[in-house]
Amino acid sequence: MISTGTSDATGTNLQQPSGDPTGRLTLLHTSDWHIGRTLYGRKRYAEFEAFLDWLAQTIEQEGIDVLLVAGDIFDTTTPSNRAQTLYYRFLCRVAAANCRHVVVIGGNHDSPSFLNAPRDLLKALDVHVTGSATENRADEVLALCGKDGTAELIVCAVPYLRDRDIRTAEAGESIEDKERKLIDGIRAHYAEVTALAEQKRKALGRDIPIVAMGHLFTAGGQTIEGDGVRELYVGSLAHVTASIFPDWLDYLALGHLHVPQRVNRSETMRYSGSPLPMGFGEARQNKSVCRVTLDAGQGDGRTTVRLIPVPVFQRLERIDGDWEAISTALSRLVSTQSQAWIEVVYDGVEVIGDLRARLDAAVAGSSLEILRVKNNRLSAQVLGQLQEEETLDDLNVQDVFERCLDAHEVPPSQRAELLGAYLETVASLDQEDPGET
Missing domain, CATH: 3.60.21.10 (Metallo-dependent phosphatases)
Known part of the structure; x- marks a missing residue:
């Protein structure tokens, strides 16, 4: 980089540029x-x-x-x-x-x-x-x-x-x-x-x-x-x-x-x-x-x-299905010596209470890392409760506020106005610059 940055009309040479002769x-x-x-x-x-x-x-x-x-x-x-x-x-x-x-x-x-x-x-x-x-x-x-x-x-x-x-x-x-x-x-x-x-x-x-x-x-x-x-x-x-x-x-x-x-x-x-x-x-x-x-x-x-x-620098894999499908997919990744980070979404018919333990055993000794497990079947069985593996990473700010409204049994007639005020507050926080004095 050798040229100056910005220029105005009075300070800029009006000759043809001498870079690429095609003007490209x-x-x-x-x-x-x-x-x-x-x-x-x-x-x-x-x-x-x-x-x-x-x-x-x-x-x-x-x-x-x-x-x-x-x-x-x-x-x-x-x-x-x-x-x-x-x-x-x-x-x-x-x-x-x-x-x-x-x-x-x-x-x-x-x-x-x-x-x-x-x-x-x-x-x-x-x-x-x-x-x-x-x-x-x-x-x-x-x-x-x-x-x-x-x-x-x-x-x-x-x-x-x-x-x-x-x-x-x-x-x-x-x-x-x-x-x-x-x-x-x-x-x-x-x-x-x-x-x-x-x-x-x-x-x-x-x-x-x-x-x-x-x-x-x-x-x-x-x-x-x-x-x-x-x-x-x-x-x-x-x-x-x-x-x-x-x-x-x-x-x-x-x-x-x-x-x-x-x-x-x-x-x-x-x-x-x-x-x-x-x-x-x-x-x-x-x-x-x-x-x-x-x-x-x-x-x-x-x-x-x-x-x-852009090359893939860290492979991510989302595996979903019943246990047989998940187990097969993990075995394939282990056999290829994959170093992927994995999200598992279980949605089989069978209720598996020890899903995490099975998954850990399936990838033991490999370079695979399971970062997230979502057990949809177990979640469906435990009505009204958050699934065991759910974290704040799974929720956005609106989800959290709506859960709060649910917990406090806020009637539907009041929710729209409260949610609008909440989102406006969140938006104003996003606009702030912590570096300003």
Whole structure:
């Protein structure tokens, strides 16, 4: 990385860039690393380190010019020292390679103040960080320069937009009023930032590509049970539609949803998905990052996207069925010397009270680890009680609150209002940044 970071129209050389003579740029889009995440008590730092090593190698091998990281770098707003080490070590490695720029935006799991703290230092390495929405929207418009100092790409680096960034609260608002204001606020924010990007391109006097980034939930987006993806705002209707993004964008790099997918069937509007499975529900999911090629020419062929599969660094297996099916599957894994982490879901007819003991005996002496056991048959027999192996990992915050309502025999007529107030409180806690003073 040798070029300067952002430039304005008055300070940018208007000559043609002297990088790729064809005017071609290669981007890599990834998101939702969730460094520091655990799985039923098991730490996963070895997986995160292996992924970041692979990603750095892929950037070098694929000749990537710009890396886009669309939020949720860390799993919590207070990442551990080990998680921070992995992050900064990776950035230093990429900075020393041929990749010219890295653009990082904050996600809902990230602390904006933590991400922004080393921003000026990282900028010297051509690592551009936008941890939170800025008061001056122009700060979210980055003109990235090539080796000769001429602008070659404009990036609308829009981070996760917190409620307070896009909506003014008023007394007596209904949930519907809040949702409408949230959607309008997100739409207005993107309209302003993308308009500034188009103005910058006109000022530069060249038809350089414009890409946008975001960390949000689009309408119709696909999720998987247990992937940890949370609603970002109060209510479930605050999902934006593809219509809020200008159709002239060359590419839209989104984060938040863990399933790799297109937005509204568009090839150039995508979620890269999480590179590691966040739970056993994603065990059989193919993970990938997006390699995006931008050509200097105009028209439909300007942008091409190719998915690069991410290797499996720690195999996860979900085994379900009756005892015979489970026993057979475990025997097969033992015979292949698998080192998988396993979730067992027993739903046979026979009531097995010693299921855990049988499972431990089946994998004894192997490298298999059974992290979770769900005995559906036993659970059905013990009505009104939590199953023995159920933990808080199996429940989300709404499940816990609803169990509390059940325990206190709250009548149905009062539940909707109480649940709405509770979810609003939880959402406001998610919006807080522990790094702010």
